[in-house]
Amino acid sequence: MALLESTMTPLGSPCPDFALPGVDGRTWARADFREPLLLVAVMCNHCPYVQAIDDRLNDLAKAYAGRCAVVGINPNDAVAYPDDDFAAMRTRAALKGYAFPYLRDEDQSVARAFGAVCTPDFFLYDAARSLRYRGRLDDSWKDAAAVKHRDLAQAIEALLEGAEPVGDQRPSMGCSIKWKS
Numbered sequence: 001m002a003l004l005e006s007t008m009t010p011l012g013s014p015c016p017d018f019a020l021p022g023v024d025g026r027t028w029a030r031a032d033f034r035e036p037l038l039l040v041a042v043m044c045n046h047c048p049y050v051q052a053i054d055d056r057l058n059d060l061a062k063a064y065a066g067r068c069a070v071v072g073i074n075p076n077d078a079v080a081y082p083d084d085d086f087a088a089m090r091t092r093a094a095l096k097g098y099a100f101p102y103l104r105d106e107d108q109s110v111a112r113a114f115g116a117v118c119t120p121d122f123f124l125y126d127a128a129r130s131l132r133y134r135g136r137l138d139d140s141w142k143d144a145a146a147v148k149h150r151d152l153a154q155a156i157e158a159l160l161e162g163a164e165p166v167g168d169q170r171p172s173m174g175c176s177i178k179w180k181s
Contacts, residue, residue, distance in 0.1 A: 049174035
């Protein structure tokens, strides 16, 4: 497992367009998300960093339903990492009760368009689908009880209040995306 930090895509970057199959049997496109904010979480099933935060991500999706759409995108090479194949994604989403669409980026073009490098990697866009936050979920990837700063939730709150996210935007960290050869 190679630990990486997100590359911190420039703020103001436009949200890449996408149309990807979801574990719910539907194809989801960027235009389907009409909420004022859109959070794209590049994630997977097997990464221990994702496994440590996926309940918190799901709670965040529930807390901001109707105000901030959340979508999970899995780009990992499913041949080399069968725990990340589409069937395993369906199982994980059902087991965890994801309150957000979980999509498969089979050709990895969408993850590349976002500039994602690790799982999890978070990208928060405003109503104009301009990047306003990229970085970590919170200050304790491993232990939810130790969280003192909920960076991503604070950024969502600020944007919903018409303000800019405050404070340093610190990179997310996690496993490297498993790129195809």
